[in-house]
Amino acid sequence: MNQRAAEVRAATGGGHRLTPAKQKSVSDLLLRVDGAGALDLEIHALGTLTGKERADLRRLGVSVLNASDQWVKPAKLKALPNAGVLRTLVPYDRVDAVAALGWVAAIRPTEILPADAGSFLSEGVPLHRADDAQAIGIDGGGVDVGVISDGVSAIAAAQSLGDLPAGVNVLDAGSGDEGTAMLEIVHDMAPGAGLLFHGTGGGVAAHVSAQNDLVTAGADIVTEDIPFDAEPAFQKGLAATNGEILGAAGVWVSSSSGNLNSTHAPRVVATGTGNGPDNQAPTGCVVAPTNTVAFNGADTTFDVSVNPGATIGATLQWSEPRAIFPTAGAGGFTNLDLYILNAAATSCLATSTAAQGGGSGDTIEQASLDQRRREPRHGQARRQQQRQQRRQGHPDARPALARCRRDRRHGQRRLAQPRQQLHRLRHVGRRRERRRRPEPHDDAPRGLTAGRGPSHS
Incomplete structure (x- = not known):
């Protein structure tokens, strides 16, 4: 987030206004930035909200879009x-101030991922x-089914064609049409059931x-068919816990398992090999990957193909406490x-090198690559910061680093991940063009690598 804040500062020239083109250049799958240079972030508190949190954020110029203190408890539930x-x-220049607030456990980019749409x-x-x-x-007569997805933008057309009944209770229309498709499937399966819909919005609180x-x-x-890559993979996160509470109250909750089998690396013991990814020493990395983890046998990279002009987001989690619910602050x-x-x-085309150790630091790393960009995001941020420093005559300004070489062949990338041992990890690589899966070219970019970095005690 600090890298992104530096990018936004450079793009705004220290102000708080972005042109649509610049806004697009500083936003990606993992973290969105609005036209005023504000980062779309989810702030996790150490406990339930009391009102002080909103007051502190308001003082720092932060806008709250939704929060857990707005939840309405259904009558049949005992507690939330x-x-x-x-x-x-x-605002990009208030991220550090927000992180310093005493009640803040963790700050994460707000997840707004595409619904788990299938190919057939x-x-x-x-x-x-x-x-x-x-x-x-x-x-299905006498049963009411509620659907959560991205949106029902074309619900009127589906109703006019007879694919959906007229009486769908839309609480929040959202944006998109995977919700319309889900409603049609439910209606085909149980034509007598009542139908309700609510768009998921962005983030786990919504x-x-x-x-x-x-x-x-x-x-x-x-x-529901909404994935949450940043929710705990080895603990019951907020959405899962609330689903269990609903289940205990007699509400059946069905959540999509996804259509992402080919984009998941295997779960492995995170034992360092002492080598770089595929025995290479990649240039342009913020922290050199010198102790990579093997995904499959001796293979220390997980290969993926990314179409020209497409994007990829990768998530790594491992089996130690997260800093968000249910172990906020751990x-x-x-x-x-x-x-x-x-x-x-x-x-290195993109990296995520947050620090963990001694029972602190959120046990998640996320990186993204947008092939429309001319250079890796971490290099772009460094370069923009250096340009800004040179303009201001900063004594520590150094010449810009040489641009990382981009592989211009038909889009293959690798992912690497470093660090220590006897702990399990999970990497989730999410490709964005799920509906078309062309066969990768032999010379296409190959993927993702996990490597171990220095351990902190």
Whole structure:
């Protein structure tokens, strides 16, 4: 986030206004920036919100878009998760001040990921023999199904074609149409069921609100297809915990397992090999990956293909406490880093090198690569900062680093990840063009590498 704040500062010239082109240049899959140079961030508190948190943020010029203190408890629930989280727009020059607030456990980019859309039309009715059930009068009558997804922008068209009934209760229309598709599938499976919809918005706090609002509106079943890469992978996060609370109250919650099998690296023990990724020493890395972890046998990279002009986001988690719910304020003991490399594993294209150790530091690393960019994000940030320093006559300004060589062949990248041992890790590499999966060229960029960096004690 500090790198991104430096980019925004350079793009605004120290002001608070971005042209649409500059706004696009400083935003990506993992972190969005608005036209005033504010970062879309989720702030996790050490406990539930009391009102002080909003006051502190308001004093720093931070806008709160939604938060856990806005959750409405459905009547059938005994309690809501004991958590405090706010989705905010934080001015780029206030990020450090927000992080210094005593009640802040962690700050994460707000997750706004595409819904788990599949590549094929649903054949669920015959597959699950729903038509046989309907033939004997079991059609979902008397049951209300709530759907959470991105949006229902084309719901009117679906209703005019007869694919959906007229009486869908839309609590929040959201944006997009995966929600329309989900409603159509539910209606095909159970044509007698009542239908409700709520767009998920952005961030986990808004998602929990959607779950609870649907139940308050009468949903007996809630089905959702929104992935949360940054929610805890080895603990029950906020959305999962709230889903369990709903389940205990008699509400069936069905969550998509995703269509992402080919984009997940295996879970492995994070034992350092003492070598660089594929025995290379890539240039342009913020921290050199000299102790990489093997994903499969002796292979220390996870290969992926990225189409020209496309983007990739990669997430690494490992089995130590997160700094967010349910262990807000905790952290890791093993220091791991994440690298996206070119096909030859000779150049760093993107990195995530936050520090973990001694029970502090959030045990997650996320990096993204936008192939429309001319240079890696970490290099771009450094270069922009140096230009700004030279303009201001900064005594520590140094000449810009040589540009990292970009592999201009048909898009293959590697991901590397460093650090220590006897701890399990999980890497989730998410490709953005899920509906088309062309065969990679032999000379395409190859992927992702995990490597171990220095450990902190």
